[in-house]
Amino acid sequence: MLKIHLRRAVKDWHRTYREARMVALALKSSDHPVLAHVVVTRRCNIACAYCNEFDDFSKPVPTEDLARRIDQLARLGTTIVTLTGGEPLLHPELDDVIRRVRARGMIAILVTNGYLLTIERIKRLNRAGLDRLQISVDNIQPDAVSKKSLKVLDLKLRWLAQFAEFQVSIHSVVGASYDRPEDALEIARRAHELGLVSTAGIVHDASGRIQPLSARHQSVLQEIESLSSSRFSFVRHNPWARNLVQGLPNQWHCTAGGRHLYICEDGLVHYCLAQRGHPGIPLSQYTLKDIERESERVKGCAPYCTIFCVQRVAWFDHLRTHPKQALAEFFPAAGAQNPTLPRPVQMLKALFMPRRAPSSGRFFRKAALRILKVD
Numbered sequence: 001m002l003k004i005h006l007r008r009a010v011k012d013w014h015r016t017y018r019e020a021r022m023v024a025l026a027l028k029s030s031d032h033p034v035l036a037h038v039v040v041t042r043r044c045n046i047a048c049a050y051c052n053e054f055d056d057f058s059k060p061v062p063t064e065d066l067a068r069r070i071d072q073l074a075r076l077g078t079t080i081v082t083l084t085g086g087e088p089l090l091h092p093e094l095d096d097v098i099r100r101v102r103a104r105g106m107i108a109i110l111v112t113n114g115y116l117l118t119i120e121r122i123k124r125l126n127r128a129g130l131d132r133l134q135i136s137v138d139n140i141q142p143d144a145v146s147k148k149s150l151k152v153l154d155l156k157l158r159w160l161a162q163f164a165e166f167q168v169s170i171h172s173v174v175g176a177s178y179d180r181p182e183d184a185l186e187i188a189r190r191a192h193e194l195g196l197v198s199t200a201g202i203v204h205d206a207s208g209r210i211q212p213l214s215a216r217h218q219s220v221l222q223e224i225e226s227l228s229s230s231r232f233s234f235v236r237h238n239p240w241a242r243n244l245v246q247g248l249p250n251q252w253h254c255t256a257g258g259r260h261l262y263i264c265e266d267g268l269v270h271y272c273l274a275q276r277g278h279p280g281i282p283l284s285q286y287t288l289k290d291i292e293r294e295s296e297r298v299k300g301c302a303p304y305c306t307i308f309c310v311q312r313v314a315w316f317d318h319l320r321t322h323p324k325q326a327l328a329e330f331f332p333a334a335g336a337q338n339p340t341l342p343r344p345v346q347m348l349k350a351l352f353m354p355r356r357a358p359s360s361g362r363f364f365r366k367a368a369l370r371i372l373k374v375d
């Protein structure tokens, strides 16, 4: 057990370093994708009523094709690859795919429904070098809408808490179980109890647009946010979500197709899972010009979009181009100049938005960028 804790601590440090480098690169320039979702199989072993991202017959994407796609993403300068599906654990050579992502210097994340996890499977994911695993848990008891239930998955969560050397985050969707919004809160509490990270999303329709949330749903979302202990958590600091739950649109520029890529089973680039078909260009032919053009393009679906991972990525560009405004929007209580900004944000500010720094400040900035290999 001591060995697992030690290995976990070492891997945590290494992942934190690589994540800091990812942020530094994202802030330094907009010429590369920050995050790519890659579908490794469309097949899933369960059938959630709200999902249109799966079938029960597709073959896994050939490993050689996935290897080529991962290499191309690395050539484009991508920093994070999230392997998704369908259910990615159904891919027989998933460990090799994860190894390929890591060998190309990118952060490897896996999204799973968790059904196929065993202690041995978790240990294999450790050995493959997985950085983070995300499980969505929709309700406490399985129902007609979703079988991703705490009752079914609790044992898997306990195994993960005990044996995973990668970070585990439990994602609950407020509104997934419309009559029982409190389920999402109970799931988040269970995640905290087990020492796992918890995140919350809001249920959306097939186009990525939010479903209306009742006052009861809104207060559950707030309670989940308050559970997060991180001072720099997008669960806590998410003005987009706060607006959307009140039915208000957001003003932001979506950079999907440039800073975020969704690679479908056929190897085509899409903005996100909700906007398949745009731009629909094969990844093998994707270039910097495509990244620049699609990053610039205004998307009509942005005001009511609930795809928070794309918004997080877009925030880096907003922070680089309009630092004061970006900080004030995210941390309104603190204000852009306020020293009570979360420490990681203060560090980013010092690194990338220095104001006539004294020589000691310049030295710190240069040294930090060199450590992150961003100079």
Ligand code: SF4
Pocket: 044, 045, 046, 047, 048, 051, 052, 053, 054, 085, 086, 087, 113
């Ligand atoms: S587990 Fe995931 S991929 Fe499978 S049906 Fe449910 S939401 Fe869709």
Ligand code: SF4
Pocket: 207, 208, 254, 255, 256, 271, 272, 273, 274, 275, 299, 301, 302, 303, 305, 306, 307, 310
């Ligand atoms: S705004 Fe961007 S991320 Fe959101 S649905 Fe539209 S294309 Fe997808």
